[in-house]
Amino acid sequence: MKPMPELVAQDGRTLAADHPESPLAIAGMTVSYGDKPVLFSVDFVTPPGAMLAVIGPNGAGKSTLIKAALGIVPRVSGKVTVFGAPWRDARHRIAYVPQRASVDWDFPATVLDVVLMGQYREIGFLRFAGARHRSRAMECLERVGMQGFAHRQIGQLSGGQQQRVFLARALAQQADLYVMDEPFAGVDAATERAIIAVLKDLNAQGKTIICVHHDLATVQDYFSHVLILNLRKIADGPVSATFTPENLQSAYGGRLAVAQIDRIAVG
């Protein structure tokens, strides 16, 4: 049996030992870009089966948190476990969806080509996608209502359609944890409904969903748990207990009017 990675929180608890089933547990994670620190010593345990929103003002380090946790940007310090195992041994259980604006949609690929990227691991080294992989990719496109666009070049899609293609690629990964960076940014209302329906469906099947989210008005409708960040962890827990005016006030400060907070927050 592999030794459990050490994951010790600031208060001395051993997170991995406490939460071997947590899809994503982070202890003492600090990240900086150059000399500029962007996240200080974050401890966080994702509850299994959660539908979690990561919220906070612009520049709070929301995207950085998930990128550092998934090994996409380097960490200064901190430990991460995925389902109780080191990230490297469990990353096939994670489907990561980057911000739509982070890629060049002029890239010469069709919708189907992009969804097939989700099956990278299954296709395997020195092999190319076969009929079986293509038919799975088509099923994933059907689940997001994009089967009619399989052979379109990706640059010819609307923003909402591009986001659905990214979701289809994540579905093709058949993961247990879905980590999405602003999946609702700049999409049309129909796409937002389609994406949330797919995510709720996945969540009902026991999958854990983590979304960086910026629309505070929909947090209570869409999510079960919330992690509030502003360079540090402000609060985390079930939406009903955590999405409170006090926590939002301490995360957003003067950037949200009191009246706004009262309208969206719990209680």
Add this chain to the structure above:
Amino acid sequence: MTNTFVQLSLTPILIGVLACCACALPGNFLVLRRQSLIGDAISHVALPGIVVAFLLTGTLAAGPMLIGAAGAAIVAVGLIELIRRLGNIEPGAAMGVVFTTLFAAGVLLLEQSDTSKVHLDVEHALYGNLESLIWLRGTSWAALTDPVALAALPPQLGRLALVLLAMVAFTVVFWKELVIGTFDAGFAASIGARPGPTGFGLVVMVAVAAVAAFDAVGSIIVIAMFICPPASARMMTDRIGPQIGWSLGFATLAAVLGYVLAGYGPLWLGGRNSVSAAGMIATVSGVVLGLAALWGPRRRGAHRLAA
């Protein structure tokens, strides 16, 4: 009777085609990664590496040259990262500083060292010597089956064939990693497709292509072939596989047409001398790029015009 085409033109054309294809193939990924100038930069960096390798070994053999140039490229990449991190300078500026400094250092080194006995000078570095890579023993097509004549082929031919083969092998073996890492590096990292090492491997392959082609055809062709055929090919298709096919076709077209135009074009126009084949090949590839930009079916905006 001597067949002058086989003797004087066949090998330069073949070498030109191999050099152009060896550069155009990895160039596809450079262009899509918006790193086109890396090809340009590496052909600059290669110079000090080649000079140092010559000073250490005293020969212009391919092996030491490639190692020297690859070493210089690695040093350059390290220096760029260092300047970018320590100086907090944007990557483009860091690259510009490192590449021009290393090229200048190479020129100084070249001037100070005794390279008069070998064919290594700044002019050669720019234009190459495609026209001189003739096959004196190749007196007729029958020479292609004559082992004695084949042994006298210019060594650049075999070397570039090997390099092109290596490019094809690298592209096929790491196809998925190259494509995914180029389109979406963050996603590639999340699935373990190692975009960092893949990108580094691509740069090393670009350096190998640059050095091998540079020895035969000079840096003008090298720079043009990394960028022009792939950029033209992107405007012909919307998928990366066919794009690479088009780019190899355009590279071959530029090499053959450029060589023929350089040799005979001035005569047809009533002139007396031929012009530089390297220059003409680069010019043809630029003209092809211009035509593709004007009429290519997948040029930017063509979809909207058609709709």
